[in-house]
Amino acid sequence: MKMSQEDLANKCGVTRQTINAIENDKYDPTLSLAFRLSIHLETTVDRLFIFEEDVD
Structure with a gap:
């Protein structure tokens, strides 16, 4: 399934930057x-x- 960070963010109620930070x-x-x-x-x-x- 192909979905943009923006699409996923909108579906989850967060920002695209949040999705990007999780991915990174x-x-x-x-x-x-x-x-x-x-x-x-x-x-x-x-x-x-x-x-x-x-x-540690």
């Missing part, structure tokens, strides 16, 4: 936004995001 790993979305993204991208949250734990 500069922003971690809230859980509710992660679910909205997965719904509109027709996938699951765990397929959309990969959790990497910071180990």
Whole structure:
């Protein structure tokens, strides 16, 4: 499925800049936004995001 950042942002109720920041790993979305993204991208949250734990 092809969708612009602007289209996805509008569907999820955020700005295009927010979508861009998520794509560039500069922003971690809230859980509710992660679910909205997965719904509109027709996938699951765990397929959309990969959790990497910071180990100090």
